[in-house]
Amino acid sequence: MSGEVYGTERPRKKRWGRRLLITLIVLLILLAGVLVALDRFAAGYAERMIGDRVSEQIADQKATSEKPDVTIEGVPFLTQVLDGNYERIRIKLANLSGPAGNNRTVRVGNLDVNADNVNAPLDTIRSGNGDIVAKTVTGTGVIDYPQLAELIGQPGLKLAERDGKLVGSAPVQALGQTFDVSGTAEVTVKEGVVQVRFSDVTAANLPNVPLIRNLINSYVQKLSVDLRVPELPLKLAVQKVEPTPDGLRFTAGADNVSLNAGGL
Template identity: 55%
Template sequence: MAEVYETAPRRRRRGRGLLIVVVILLLILLGGAFVADRWGKSFAEGVIADKVTEQVRAQKASSDTPEVTIEGFPFVTQVLDGLYKEIRIQLPNFSGPTGTGDDIHLNLLDIHAKDVKAPLDALRSGQGDVVAGSLTANGKIDYPQLVDLIGQKGVTLSAKDGKLVGSAKVTALGQQLDLSGTAKLTVVNGGIQVRFADVKAANLPDVPLFQGFIDSYAQKLALDLPAPKLPLQLKVKTVTPEADGLNVTFGADDVNLNAGGL
């Protein structure tokens, strides 16, 4: 009877040992697959970052190194499908020329590429088409920069009730005037148009000459800002005043992320 009770524990120990070995092997395989997945993702992000850098330079613009993130997990299933739901491209400290001698600076140009078709060979070799079905992007022009572009000293810009508000202290005929007014923002031919149409003075004397001065001053605040040269065929879509600047949205469709210059 003693021998019977000795053999059962040995079998259970051998069974447990085999199970542990299988689990360890599975963990190694899964770990290896995870590492391979992350390496492939990082490699593809690097390829796209290099191509975007080429496009920035082709536009005679500049930025810090692009930060590319391919969203979604696992990466390998997207590779096999050749379709990526979203790729995020961030361009820190972006500056683009407008063609008028002025550069537009954006602390961050944040781009989202949706429905990206990318064959494996294109990502592996850096050649071929990597086409985004749509691109959307955001950037912000801060108010001090906008004041410099308007070119009138003493102007302060801010946002109120979703509108761009300007104020200034100016002197006319020996009288200091506290001026304020709201601006109309319009996207025209891919650029931003700023027009102050209702500038008023809180302490305006009842003299027609002062009103003529104010109207003339409002015209000096007008600004036609051409769009900066942007990579990836991005165009200005909307402009919205926010607390710290003008939030500009950009967009484009059917863009080749893998092109050296567009």
């Protein structure tokens, strides 16, 4: 009789233990799901807040773009909140367009911005008071060649990249003839302004006549252009420009930038 009693009690205890373990696992899974959802909700809120501030500054600069796409990298987000430091925040601006001086408008198809080493104290996130500051901000964008040729404003001008350099070609009328001239441009940045200066312009079968040479030299001067990239958000200033197959690629940067201040 005693053997039968013990034989029925032990299975009941094992079943109860398994149920308790399954219940605990289910609760842990649910808790993990809630934490993930809360983490993504908090990250989404912060991303929207930063995106709204960037949009405000773009509007203040009389520029336009599509809605900023903001991504706070690194998971979980909440541990970064508690620490008050974020490795990187990415901001993508599509179709940025703005004034570039002399009644001209410049379009940048995509501006990619990385804000690194961002300091955002928990009290700032909670109250909205204080600054969220990125130690460094870098941005890259491309001005395509058809647009650059349009800004230079010389009929028939075609631009391209060759061996890492900006080259151009265009037809020039002289003495009743048409000469296809071509040359290489030097592209530099001075005080945030992109300068394009052509030199070594040549043409096949070009007569060595002073009148024609002067005409070509005069044409070369017209190819020069000072291009101010639309005022960029987050205090970004153009630092470098290089020709690429898609267009002039510029790199901009700034230090110690507030990501949430109204004026950024």
